[in-house]
Amino acid sequence: MPVEFKYEIVEKIAVLSESSKGWTKELNLISWNDRDPKYDIREWSPDGEKMGKGITLSDEEVAILKSALKDRDI
Numbered sequence: 001m002p003v004e005f006k007y008e009i010v011e012k013i014a015v016l017s018e019s020s021k022g023w024t025k026e027l028n029l030i031s032w033n034d035r036d037p038k039y040d041i042r043e044w045s046p047d048g049e050k051m052g053k054g055i056t057l058s059d060e061e062v063a064i065l066k067s068a069l070k071d072r073d074i
Contacts, residue, residue: 007032041054
C-alpha cells in the first residue's frame with residue numbers, strides 16, 4: 001500500500017528548466033505533512049499532479065549552498 005503524504009506549495013520561486021515532454025524542474029518552498037516549509041528542487045509534470053524524486057533543503061542548507069556558489073565563476 002502506498003504511503004500517503006500531504007504537501008502544500010507555499011511559494012513557487014523559479015522554474016529552472018523544462019524537458020521536451022513539458023516536465024519542469026522547479027525550486028519551490030513546500031510544506032510536507034503540515035511541517036515548516038523547506039526549499040525543494042524536483043521535477044513536476046505539466047499538469048502539476050505528478051512529481052519526480054527531489055531534494056529538500058532547510059534554510060541553513062540553502063545559506064551554505066548560496067555561500068558556496070557566490071564565489072564560483074558561473
